[in-house]
Amino acid sequence: MPRSVAQRFPRADGAVPEARSFLGDVLEEWKVTDRSDDAVLCLSELAANAVRHGKQCGFLVEVLLDDERLRVEVYDAGAGAPRLARPSDDDTAGRGLLIVSSLADGWGVTPHDSCGKTVWTEFKTDESSTRVGVIRC
Template sequence: MSIAARPLDADALARAGFRTSAPGHRHAEASFERSGRLDQDAPRTGQARRIAAALLRLWGMAELADSACLAVSELVTNAFVHGQGETVTMRMFVADTHLRVEVRDGGSWTPRPRPVDLLAQSGRGTLLVEAFADAWGVTGDGTVWCVFHPAGGAR
């Protein structure tokens, strides 16, 4: 079973707030305004996942869709649940050897992984990102990033 979302066409990507680079370049950014209500912001995770899946197909990296979409789900959800900024921004970049996904909530805090409570119903998102991504971390400005290498790519 795949968690990759249904394809989006170019018009749907534009309505979703998707901005892409010039033809021939492979990087994109999508920003989502925070409503302040989790029930209204929850659909943004699916929207971010659909954007990520569409970009990966567009960039010829569909084999990364399941892992990357799982990471996008976790990082965007964490940004909406725990973040403090008014905007959640997802960026994706492709280099010759890897895909990099970045999520930032626009707040002034730096996210930190918490110890996992094995009995809790949530709190395992960063463990999933760590398991599926080839590398991940947090920058000084609070941007959470992860890297994926295509099959046969350099690690």
């Protein structure tokens, strides 16, 4: 059965750790363990971008689980679409989406005509790890 949950976060310093904690709690409740560390790290990068580049109204995190796919979405009302950077060895920023790209099975940006965009990332999961009471031999 597909599941989804969402929570809004302010555009504030403590929002990124709160978003990580939210996702960690959801994945624990749903018993998704095989990709949880990757998903939390990718959310951290996307949430940091939303805080850094979004608008004052904050951002929304939505988590969806359907069959063997976990999708984490971050919506913010900011303009522009994020894209992979090519930082030099001396750059101190610009690696967030490189991390997302290397850990996730897919990611992208969905622009919204009215305002803002959703940046999403997806992970293939072991379906059996999300079913309560299933025993594999």
